[in-house]
Amino acid sequence: MINEVNITVNAGKSVIASLILTFFFGPFGMLYSTVLGAIAMLVLYVFIGIITLGYGLAVLHPITMIWGAIAVSNYNRRLYSRSR
Numbered sequence: 001m002i003n004e005v006n007i008t009v010n011a012g013k014s015v016i017a018s019l020i021l022t023f024f025f026g027p028f029g030m031l032y033s034t035v036l037g038a039i040a041m042l043v044l045y046v047f048i049g050i051i052t053l054g055y056g057l058a059v060l061h062p063i064t065m066i067w068g069a070i071a072v073s074n075y076n077r078r079l080y081s082r083s084r
Contacts, residue, residue, distance in 0.1 A: 010079055012075070012076040012079055012080070013032065013033065013072045013075055013076060014072070015069050015072050015073060015076075017032065017072075018030075018032055018033045018068040018069050018071070018072045019065055019068065019069055021068070022064050022065040022068040022069075023065060026041070026045060026061060026064055027039075027041035027042040027044075027045055027064055028042070029064075029068065030064060030067065030068045030071070032068070032072075033067075033068040033069075033071040033072045033075065034067075034068070034071040034075075037067055037068070037071055041060070041063075041064050041067070044060060045057060045060060045064075048060055
């Protein structure tokens with residue numbers, strides 16, 4: 001009898017790539033790390049951008065970058081813990 005072994009290889013995501021994408025594309029760059037987070041930040045960008053005439057985005061943009069990096073880190077942690 002031959003035993004079948006299924007091996008699935010998932011590459012982790014890059015925190016650096018997440019930071020670069022969110023730096024240049026804001027919430028659209030977050031689509032790399034978290035789709036739900038990207039949608040939430042896009043809504044916040046529009047709302048805060050209108051209310052503060054764009055000045056609030058200077059505070060929101062670094063938050064977007066941090067959130068994207070944390071989301072990728074959490075994704076990688078879950079991925080690697082399942083593989084053990």
